Amino acid sequence: xxxxxxxxxxxxxxxxxxxxxxxxxxxxxxxxxxxxxxxxxxxxxxxxxxxxxxxxxxxxxxxxxxxxxxxxxxxxxxxxxxxxxxxxxxxxxxxxxxxxxxxxxxxxxxxxxxxxxxxxxxxxxxxxxxxxxxxxxxxxxxxxxxxxxxxxxxxxxxxxxxxxxxxxxxxxxxxxxxxxxxxxxxxxxxxxxxxxxxxxxxxxxxxxxxxxxxxxxxxxxxxxxxxxxxxxxxxxxxxxxxxxxxxxxxxxxxxxxxxxxxxxxxxxxxxxxxxxxxxxxxxxxxxxxxxxxxxxxxxxxxxxxxxxxxxxxxxxxxxxxxxxxxxxxxxxxxxxxxxxxxxxx
Numbered sequence: 001x002x003x004x005x006x007x008x009x010x011x012x013x014x015x016x017x018x019x020x021x022x023x024x025x026x027x028x029x030x031x032x033x034x035x036x037x038x039x040x041x042x043x044x045x046x047x048x049x050x051x052x053x054x055x056x057x058x059x060x061x062x063x064x065x066x067x068x069x070x071x072x073x074x075x076x077x078x079x080x081x082x083x084x085x086x087x088x089x090x091x092x093x094x095x096x097x098x099x100x101x102x103x104x105x106x107x108x109x110x111x112x113x114x115x116x117x118x119x120x121x122x123x124x125x126x127x128x129x130x131x132x133x134x135x136x137x138x139x140x141x142x143x144x145x146x147x148x149x150x151x152x153x154x155x156x157x158x159x160x161x162x163x164x165x166x167x168x169x170x171x172x173x174x175x176x177x178x179x180x181x182x183x184x185x186x187x188x189x190x191x192x193x194x195x196x197x198x199x200x201x202x203x204x205x206x207x208x209x210x211x212x213x214x215x216x217x218x219x220x221x222x223x224x225x226x227x228x229x230x231x232x233x234x235x236x237x238x239x240x241x242x243x244x245x246x247x248x249x250x251x252x253x254x255x256x257x258x259x260x261x262x263x264x265x266x267x268x269x270x271x272x273x274x275x276x277x278x279x280x281x282x283x284x285x286x287x288x289x290x291x292x293x294x295x296x297x298x299x300x301x302x303x304x305x306x307x308x309x310x311x312x313x314x315x316x317x318x319x320x321x322x323x324x325x326x327x328x329x330x331x332x333x334x335x336x337x338x339x340x341x342x343x344x345x
Contacts, residue, residue: 172198173204
């Protein structure tokens with residue numbers, strides 16, 4: 001009897017450990033929702049219920065996410081980590097979250113993202129990275145995200161965005177890019193072309209407002225004509241690097257003259273967006289076309305009236321001068337006249 005009671009109590013303890021709720025968290029078993037927000041947490045709570053579907057960890061003081069931080073909640077579909085102090089995300093921080101669909105990382109201190117960070121999130125639909133200090137996004141954040149429909153990176157420090165990253169999200173429909181430090185030079189032409197195609201297909205974006213250079217500061221990237229972009233210069237191969245080392249050189253280091261440095265600066269300046277003379281004002285062009293059309297129409301009407309008048313005048317003149325001739329040359333009347341003359345004879 002005592003052994004059965006001991007076994008029963010052990011099972012209860014295990015169930016509490018497995019299905020219990022961590023301290024400073026509120027668990028709702030009916031909806032599989034765990035709320036650990038606004039608790040001053042510095043790390044991810046342990047012993048989270050494994051059946052958790054939604055986990056709220058916003059408004060805490062979490063600085064670091066280690067690898068395998070959420071392996072205890074493999075069925076998680078929504079994770080909110082907003083308004084923490086996150087600055088370091090281990091490459092495998094989200095490993096095991098095969099069912100995660102919504103990830104909120106807004107209002108943190110992220111500076112950049114590892115390309116391997118989101119490899120284990122094939123079902124992700126919404127990714128919010130807004131209000132951080134991100135200055136660079138990798139070319140790819142993992143495999144092709146067939147399910148991602150919303151991407152938010154507004155209010156960061158981004159100057160460029162690789163077109164290849166956006167092309168890896170074929171299902172994205174909402175794209176938030178405002179309030180960054182977009183540098184509208186030749187390197188942003190790919191983003192402009194992609195956005196035009198994206199909007200044409202029904203996508204929604206809040207636009208890209210140029211932060212530099214001064215010529216286009218405050219302008220919408222999509223309103224800058226393609227003709228004003230210069231192609232980015234290709235990096236010229238260094239002829240000295242292909243030459244064999246000279247005897248006596250120290251560790252193969254070749255001193256380069258300052259001309260190479262100046263030429264590199266010129267290449268960077270050439271890459272900047274160079275404005276051309278502005279085209280004629282659109283309103284003036286439209287007014288010119290309208291006036292030209294009206295004048296051409298009036299001239300055509302005058303020519304048509306002149307032609308009608310000429311034809312009418314010619315017909316009247318011909319009828320007036322040709323009437324007697326028709327009467328004189330009528331064969332019937334000539335024959336009648338001959339019979340009349342013969343009867344008189």
